[in-house]
Amino acid sequence: MPDAASYETLNCSVADGVAHIELSRPERLNALNKAMLLEINRAMDAAESDADVRAIVLSGAGKGFSSGFDLKEQMQRAPKGxxxxxxxxxxxxxxxxxxxxxxxxxxxxxxxxCVAGAFEMALACDITIAAEDAVFGEPELKFGAGIVTMLLPWMASPKHAKRIILSGQDRVGASLAMQMGLVSEVVPPGRHLETAMRIARNLAKMDPDLVVQTKKAIQRTYDVQGIEAALAAALDIDHAIESHGSPDKARFMDIARAESLQAALAWRASRFEEE
Structure with a gap:
């Protein structure tokens, strides 16, 4: 992989056959801005092309995994069209x-x-290890946005997936996420990375071709069920939502620009009853 110094938003390393990609914008709770997304792709290119890398671990620096796609950057860019x-x-x-x-x-x-786009990223990983203090959710509908990567219905029952997505839940604790099938294992606070790295090192000791081919066989199960087509259709729907624009999203962004992102988040929270 490229030297860690070549990344501005990530900390990357390789040891014992494991590539570790750490999201590193702790001052913004590792919000996924465009620069970070591009660097994640570079890091994944490097890890996948490195024959010495046999497993990849993704984590977040600071107080959490990630708050999701960067709303502040979106507020400043004001994309249209x-x-x-x-x-x-x-x-x-x-x-x-x-x-x-x-x-x-x-x-x-x-x-x-670990919410919104970051939650989707964790769901996309083959294995998810959650510390007891991890909190998951999809709050997008509460401020007029859609879901970019509609993986949750493939991971949870329809009742759980619809409850989280349609009501914009963003406080699903680790134990409940485990019950729903959204994480693989829950560990004591501070043990999430240690546990993930131990699993990755064990994977790295196996025949790499065997692991790759077996993962391919597992993924084929979802391909046959139409996951890629369903995700592409959901992405098209989200594109229509964002291109058209929601009054709730417009109001949220207006408050964020006029006052602050925190003020916009407070406005969003004030609209809904505690559950």
């Missing part, structure tokens, strides 16, 4: 799906907030 939104959403979607489509096994090590 179908073509602009297509480019934004295609990058969001393709980066998330790198972890699903990677020939090598991918493991998410999650602590703290």
């Amino acid at each position: 179908a073509q602009v939104w297509r480019e934004i959403l295609d990058l969001d979607f393709s980066t998330t799906m790198r972890f699903w489509r990677s020939p090598k096994p991918t493991i998410a090590a999650v602590h703290g907030p």
Whole structure:
């Protein structure tokens, strides 16, 4: 992989057959801006082309995994038009799906907030290890946005998936996420990365071709069920949502620009009853 110094938003390393990609914008709770998405793709290209790398671990620096796609950047860029939104959403979607489509096994090590686009990224990984303090969810509908990578219905029951997505839940705790089938294992606080790295090192000791071919066989099950076509259709719907624009999203962004992102988030929270 490229030297860690070549990344501005990631910390990357390779040891014992494992590539570790750490999201590193802790001052913004590792919000996924365009620069980070591009660097994730570079890091994945490097990990997948390195014969010494046999497993990939994704984690977040600081207080949490990630708050999702960067709303502050979107507020500043104020994207408009179908073509602009297509480019934004295609990058969001393709980066998330790198972890699903990677020939090598991918493991998410999650602590703290892991919501919206970041939740989708963790779902895209083959294995997700969650610390007890991890919190998951899809709050997009609460501020007039759609879902970029509609993986949740493939991971949870229809009742759970619809409850989280349609009501914009963003406080699903690790134990409940485990019950729903959204994570692979829950570990004590601070043990998520250690556990993920141990699993990855064990995977790295196996015949790499055997692991790659077996993952391909597993993914084929979902391909036969039509996952790629369903995700592409959902992405098209999200593109229509964002291109057209929602009054709720417009109001959210107006408040964010006039006051602050925190003020916009407070406005969003004030509209809904506690559940």
